Structures are given as structure tokens and as C-alpha cells.
Amino acid sequence: MRSRKLYWTSILMALTAMAVLTVAPGTVAAAGKPEKVTVVYGGSSWIGHYPVWVGIEKGLFKKRGLGVLFQSFYASSGRMGSLVAGDLDVACTGSISAIALMAAGNKGFMAFGTPDSYATVEGVIAREKIKRLEDLKGKKLAVPFASSAHVLVLDLLEQIRLDPEKDLTLVNLQVNEMPAAMASGEIDACAAWTPNFNMLLKMPGNHLLADDTQFSLYKKYQLGPGPDLLVVRKEFAEKYPNTSRLFVEGYFEAVDMLINQPKESAEVLVKLTNLSMEDQMAVQKDIKWIRGAEQKALMLQPGQFVKGMQLLAEFLVKHKQIDAAPAVKDWIAADMVP
Amino acid sequence: MNTKNSSNLALISIVSLVFFLAAWEIYCRMGFIEPLFMPAPSKILSRAIKMLNNWSLLGHTLASTRRVMVGFIVSSLVAIPFGIFLGSSRFFMAVFDPFISLLRPLPSMSWIPLSLLWLGITETQKYSIVFMGSFVPSLLYIIEATKNIDPLLIRAARNLGASEVDVMREVILPGALPQIIAGLKVMLGIAWTCVISAELVAAREGLGFMIMNGKEYFQTDTVLLGMVMISVTVMITDLVFRKFEKRLLPWTL
Incomplete structure (x- = not known):
């Protein structure tokens, strides 16, 4: 009799322990407490x-x-x-x-x-005399190499069949250095993103030449550079x-x-x-x-x-x-x- | 005996290098280190072959070499006469000493913002970074070399009737030249560190650009190849410098 009671008590304890072990982590997970704060x-x-x-x-x-x-x-x-x-x-x-x-x-x-x-907070900004992308031929265009703006520029130039190595000079410049370079006239255009993009657009004589909406993958898949x-x-x-x-x-x-x-x-x-x-x-x-x-x-x-x-x-x-x-x-x- | 010793030492150096490269290659191939953090030498070699085939490696190396040589030669041409002049005149040394002390601790990178404003995004701006990074240390070497001339020799020449120009040409210059050349050799290495700073901004070619662009695209093999190319180019220019030194100063060798 006693051994039977002990048997059932053991079973009950084992089941309780199993329940605690299996449910407890689930409860924590459900509560969603962060493991690292x-x-x-x-x-x-x-x-x-x-x-x-x-x-x-x-x-x-x-x-x-x-x-x-x-x-x-x-x-x-x-x-x-x-x-x-x-x-x-x-x-x-x-x-x-x-x-x-x-x-x-x-x-x-x-x-x-x-x-x-986003498609309109990154783009190519040019000085007044450059009206179209084609006018960039023979000019200096600043862009931070290895960036989305660089990809945009390579794509835009490919679309108008300008060779980035021969037809114009690409200047590798960081976006925060562009306002000064545009103001001093050292570059004719630049490819930048916000917030410098907005600052550059506000500078007198600057205007937007192209933005990400003209990127070829954006035209087809709504995907920016x-x-x-x-x-x-x-x-x-x-x-x-x-x-x-x-x-x-x-x-x-x-x-x-x-x-x-x-x-x-x-x-x-x-x-x-x-x-x-x-x-x-x-x-x-x-x-x-x-x-x-x-x-x-x-x-x-x-x-x-x-x-x-x-x-x-x-x-x-x-x-x-x-x-x-x-x-x-x-x-x-x-x-x-x- | 001496030649045999030199050959043995050269052999030890080669074996050490081969052993190091082999260990590096094995370590990488066994997967102990991720290629992003340290690519195997064979990866760097294959990147070198690829870049040699499209001439880009040569283009980057020549662009940096041109920047280093122009900046370094111009700085030497200004520093040598100016340093000899300051080294031989206590009065003018006192006049210029505060300015030299102010310029001496400035790293070449600190000149980037000002050089961009003054010279714009041009090659001259890059030469100026190399110039500013190597000019003051060269000047200090030359001043020291001039000061180290035994004053007894200068007095003896004057007593024998030599003019100031003669003293300069016959005593100071030949006496200081070995130390000046030794200093310039050190400065040439430093000029290479300056060109990396110069190519951080507005560069589209050069070994500094190659390293930074490789970093942007996580091409660690390109980064390491750029570093190796700098070392190799410095070793080659050092050899050329030694030949030049041998011809200019035959009595010192």
C-alpha cells in the first residue's frame, strides 16, 4: 500500500518536474523577457x-x-x-x-x-549651366565611391552612353565635403543623399539633375540603387x-x-x-x-x-x-x- | 668568408619568409581564420594577377609613386638649402625655431582640410600633403647634420683663406651630406605614409585609394595587396637611392 502511494507520488512529482521544465521556458518566451537588455x-x-x-x-x-x-x-x-x-x-x-x-x-x-x-532624397545635383545629364560630358562630377550614389551615377551614365573613365571626371568625394566643393566651383555636379542632398539643393544656382527614380532597377522594380x-x-x-x-x-x-x-x-x-x-x-x-x-x-x-x-x-x-x-x-x- | 656569411644570412631570411607564408597559407586553408579578416597569401597573389592583367595595379602604383616622388623631391629641394642655412646660422635658427617647433608635431592628415581649401581637389593638393608631411622632419635632419660638422674644420678652412661659399662647398656640404642622405632615406619611407593620407580624399587612383576602396567592398585581399605594394615600392626606391648614394658619396662606402 505504502509502496503504491510512493509509486504514484513519484510519478506525480516526475510529471510536475517535466511540466515545470517544459512550460517554464515557454512562459518566459511568451512573456517575451529579453535575455539581454x-x-x-x-x-x-x-x-x-x-x-x-x-x-x-x-x-x-x-x-x-x-x-x-x-x-x-x-x-x-x-x-x-x-x-x-x-x-x-x-x-x-x-x-x-x-x-x-x-x-x-x-x-x-x-x-x-x-x-x-526612398527615391527623391538622393540624386545628382548640378550647377545652373548643366541642364541635362548629357551636359556632364567633360565636366567634374563628385560622388562618394563605393556608395549607392556611385551606383546611381554609373547607371545614369550607362543609360546616356557616357564612359565614366573617358567622357567626364568622376571625383571621389564624401557627401559632407560636397557643399564646399560646389560653392568654390571645383566640381560641376555631385551625387549626394539627405541631409547634404537637401543642403546642396538649397544652395543658389544648384538644381536637381536626376534622382533615384531614374535608376534603371527603380524604373522596372521600384528598387533604388x-x-x-x-x-x-x-x-x-x-x-x-x-x-x-x-x-x-x-x-x-x-x-x-x-x-x-x-x-x-x-x-x-x-x-x-x-x-x-x-x-x-x-x-x-x-x-x-x-x-x-x-x-x-x-x-x-x-x-x-x-x-x-x-x-x-x-x-x-x-x-x-x-x-x-x-x-x-x-x-x-x-x-x-x- | 664574408661573402659566405652574407649568403647564409640571405638564405636564412628567405627560409624565414617562406616558412611564414606557408604557415599563413595553411592556417587560412584549415579555416582557423575567416578570409574577411585575413585572406590566404594565395588569394592575395590571385588578386595581384587579376589586377596586373587589367593594368590597374600598375596604374595605382605609378600614381602613388608619382605623388610621393613629386612631394618628396620638392620638399628635399627646399629643405636641403634651408636646413644647411639654418644649421650654420644661430641667429636665423633662433628666428625660425618657434615655427619649426609648431609645425613639427602636425601629422600629414591634419593638413587635409586646409589643403583642400587652398588648393582644391587637385593633384597639387596631394603633392602638398606629402610635402607638408616630409618637409619639417627632413629640415630637422638637415639642420642636425649641418650642426654636427666639426667647428674646428670650419675654422681651419677660414684660417686658410676660404670664403664663406668655399666653406659651404668644401667643408659643410661634403661633411653633412652622408647624414643628410641617411635622413632623406628615412623620410622617403615617411613620405609613403603621407601619400595614403593624401589619397583618402578626392582620389580615384593610387595605392591609398586602392586600400580604402577595397575596405569599402570588404575585399581584404585588395587591402593587403595595396599594403604589400607599398612595401615593395619602398624597397625598390630604397635600392635606387642606395645606387644614387654610392655615386654621390663614393668615399662613405
């Missing part, structure tokens, strides 16, 4: 980083128990290098750098979304799935806020961009934000954005910027796509 994010004043800035300023990450450390990088390459070196956890990057890193065979990062679509890509360090995503998920939630709540409350968002963004409120609102008007609910269609099924990225990789190979096109779909973190 600080996320190190790689950003800059570029539009792709607006959601994180808004999320930090409006407490959208904080309410999920996350602290986000915003680290500024001047170029996407530096940001991506730091990400795969383990210094950053999450970043938004221009896809040229991401594709270049994929082409180098690095598997240390994954992509999980694209926050925006360097669309923004959200990336995560693979090890971080695997080790801290809840933290990653909560970050994505906070990020896309910030995207919703940028869509629904543009003025409130602009008020906090001017601290990041140093633009006037008026200019900040104008920049935001030109951006099409992509909500979390739209991400699956772009990144997974049917994955139109990823297909576009693949075409961009092939474009880079054609223009001898990378050696071989990587299979972009192999770098998509399906679990993290909202």
Missing part, C-alpha cells in the same frame, strides 16, 4: 536610422525592457565591419555594403527587413531570440509612429539630423515607410525585395564593383522577419 545599434543621420532614434526618444524600446545604444558610423562599410566583428548587435545599412560583405563570403550577419523606400536593409549579427540573433524579437517589435512600432505622427517624430529627429523642422518634415514626406506587416511579402513570400537585391548584386558585378554575385536569399533571417 542592451542592444548596440549602428546608425547615422540617414533616414534608415530614423525609426531607432524615434524608438529611443519615445521610449518604445524602454517599455519592452530594452536599452538601445545608438552608435554613429559615417559609412555603411564601417558599420557592417563592426557588426561582423561583434561590436554591434543590429544595424541598418545601405545594401551595397551588405551585398559586398555577402560577396566576401561572410556569414556572420543576417537581414530581416527593409524599413523604407542602395535600398536600406536591417541586419542583425547572427550570433546575437541565435543567442538572444527574445531580445531580437522585442527590438523588431519596437522598431516597427517606431515606423508606425513615423507614419501616423510625423510631426512628433520630426521634433525628436531634428536632434539627429540637425535639419530645421521645416526641412525635416520635407525629408520625411519623401520617404515611404514600410510597416512590419509588409515585411514578409518583401523578404520571404514572394520576396520581391530580395529578388531586387539579387539584381542589384548582379549589377555590381557587371560594373566590376564586386567579383561575384552572392545568393542574397541565403542571408535572410526568416525567424526575425515580423
Whole structure:
């Protein structure tokens, strides 16, 4: 009798223990408690980083128990290098750098979304005397090499059959150095992105010659020369799935806020961009934000954005910027796509 | 015996280099290190062959060499007479000393913003970065070399009736030249570090540009190839310099 009682007690205890062991982690997961409370994010004043800035300023990450450390990088390459070196956890990057890193065979990062679509905040700005792209022949056009603006310029020149090596002089210049170079007359035109793009357009005598809407892949697939890509360090995503998920939630709540409350968002963004409120609102008007609910269609099924990225990789190979096109779909973190 | 020793030492150097390259290659091939962080020597070699075939490697090397040589030669042409002059005149040394002390610690990179404003996006701007990076250190070498001339020799020449020009030509210049040449050899290496700074801004060719562009596209093999090319080019120019030194100063060798 006693042994029977002991038998059933043991069974009950074992079942209870099993239930605790199996249910407990699930309960934590359901509660969504972050395993790591600080996320190190790689950003800059570029539009792709607006959601994180808004999320930090409006407490959208904080309410999920996350602290986000915003680290500024001047170029996407530096940001991506730091990400795969383990210094950053999450970043938004221009896809040229991401594709270049994929082409180098690095598997240390994954992509999980694209926050925006922009076509009118990057382009070629010229001095008054240059009316059409064809007028660039024999002129000096400044562009930061290895950037989305560089890809745009190579494509535009190809469309009008100008040889970048022979027909004009491409000057490798960073966007922040362009206003001074345009003002001094050392260059005749430049390819830049916001916020310098807006500053250059405001300078007397400057006008817009072409923007991303004239990029050949944009005409066919609505894809700019360097669309923004959200990336995560693979090890971080695997080790801290809840933290990653909560970050994505906070990020896309910030995207919703940028869509629904543009003025409130602009008020906090001017601290990041140093633009006037008026200019900040104008920049935001030109951006099409992509909500979390739209991400699956772009990144997974049917994955139109990823297909576009693949075409961009092939474009880079054609223009001898990378050696071989990587299979972009192999770098998509399906679990993290909202 | 001496020749045999030299051959042995050269053999040891070659074996050491081959061993190092073989270990590096094996380490990379066994997957201990990701190619992004350190590509194998064979990858760097294949990148070199590819860039030699389309002439781009030669183009980058020649562009940087031209910038280094123009900046360095102009800085030497100014620094040699000016340094000898300052080294032989305590009064003028006192006049210029504060300015030299102010300019001495400035790295070549710090001249980039001003050079862009003054000279624009031109080749002259790049020469000026090499010039500013190598001028003051060259000047200091030359001043020291001039100061190190035994004053007894100068006094003896004057007592024998030599004019100031004769003293300069017959005593100071031949006496200081070996040290000046030694200093310039060091400066040539430093001029190469300046050209990398010069090619960070508004360059579309040159080894500095090649390294920075390779970095942008995560082509670490291109970055390392650029670094190797700088070392090889400095070694070649050093050999040329030694030949020149041998002809100019036969009594020192």
C-alpha cells in the first residue's frame, strides 16, 4: 500500500518536474523577457536610422525592457565591419555594403527587413549651366565611391552612353565635403543623399539633375540603387531570440509612429539630423515607410525585395564593383522577419 | 668568408619568409581564420594577377609613386638649402625655431582640410600633403647634420683663406651630406605614409585609394595587396637611392 502511494507520488512529482521544465521556458518566451537588455545599434543621420532614434526618444524600446545604444558610423562599410566583428548587435545599412560583405563570403550577419523606400532624397545635383545629364560630358562630377550614389551615377551614365573613365571626371568625394566643393566651383555636379542632398539643393544656382527614380532597377522594380536593409549579427540573433524579437517589435512600432505622427517624430529627429523642422518634415514626406506587416511579402513570400537585391548584386558585378554575385536569399533571417 | 656569411644570412631570411607564408597559407586553408579578416597569401597573389592583367595595379602604383616622388623631391629641394642655412646660422635658427617647433608635431592628415581649401581637389593638393608631411622632419635632419660638422674644420678652412661659399662647398656640404642622405632615406619611407593620407580624399587612383576602396567592398585581399605594394615600392626606391648614394658619396662606402 505504502509502496503504491510512493509509486504514484513519484510519478506525480516526475510529471510536475517535466511540466515545470517544459512550460517554464515557454512562459518566459511568451512573456517575451529579453535575455539581454542592451542592444548596440549602428546608425547615422540617414533616414534608415530614423525609426531607432524615434524608438529611443519615445521610449518604445524602454517599455519592452530594452536599452538601445545608438552608435554613429559615417559609412555603411564601417558599420557592417563592426557588426561582423561583434561590436554591434543590429544595424541598418545601405545594401551595397551588405551585398559586398555577402560577396566576401561572410556569414556572420543576417537581414530581416527593409524599413523604407526612398527615391527623391538622393540624386545628382548640378550647377545652373548643366541642364541635362548629357551636359556632364567633360565636366567634374563628385560622388562618394563605393556608395549607392556611385551606383546611381554609373547607371545614369550607362543609360546616356557616357564612359565614366573617358567622357567626364568622376571625383571621389564624401557627401559632407560636397557643399564646399560646389560653392568654390571645383566640381560641376555631385551625387549626394539627405541631409547634404537637401543642403546642396538649397544652395543658389544648384538644381536637381536626376534622382533615384531614374535608376534603371527603380524604373522596372521600384528598387533604388542602395535600398536600406536591417541586419542583425547572427550570433546575437541565435543567442538572444527574445531580445531580437522585442527590438523588431519596437522598431516597427517606431515606423508606425513615423507614419501616423510625423510631426512628433520630426521634433525628436531634428536632434539627429540637425535639419530645421521645416526641412525635416520635407525629408520625411519623401520617404515611404514600410510597416512590419509588409515585411514578409518583401523578404520571404514572394520576396520581391530580395529578388531586387539579387539584381542589384548582379549589377555590381557587371560594373566590376564586386567579383561575384552572392545568393542574397541565403542571408535572410526568416525567424526575425515580423 | 664574408661573402659566405652574407649568403647564409640571405638564405636564412628567405627560409624565414617562406616558412611564414606557408604557415599563413595553411592556417587560412584549415579555416582557423575567416578570409574577411585575413585572406590566404594565395588569394592575395590571385588578386595581384587579376589586377596586373587589367593594368590597374600598375596604374595605382605609378600614381602613388608619382605623388610621393613629386612631394618628396620638392620638399628635399627646399629643405636641403634651408636646413644647411639654418644649421650654420644661430641667429636665423633662433628666428625660425618657434615655427619649426609648431609645425613639427602636425601629422600629414591634419593638413587635409586646409589643403583642400587652398588648393582644391587637385593633384597639387596631394603633392602638398606629402610635402607638408616630409618637409619639417627632413629640415630637422638637415639642420642636425649641418650642426654636427666639426667647428674646428670650419675654422681651419677660414684660417686658410676660404670664403664663406668655399666653406659651404668644401667643408659643410661634403661633411653633412652622408647624414643628410641617411635622413632623406628615412623620410622617403615617411613620405609613403603621407601619400595614403593624401589619397583618402578626392582620389580615384593610387595605392591609398586602392586600400580604402577595397575596405569599402570588404575585399581584404585588395587591402593587403595595396599594403604589400607599398612595401615593395619602398624597397625598390630604397635600392635606387642606395645606387644614387654610392655615386654621390663614393668615399662613405
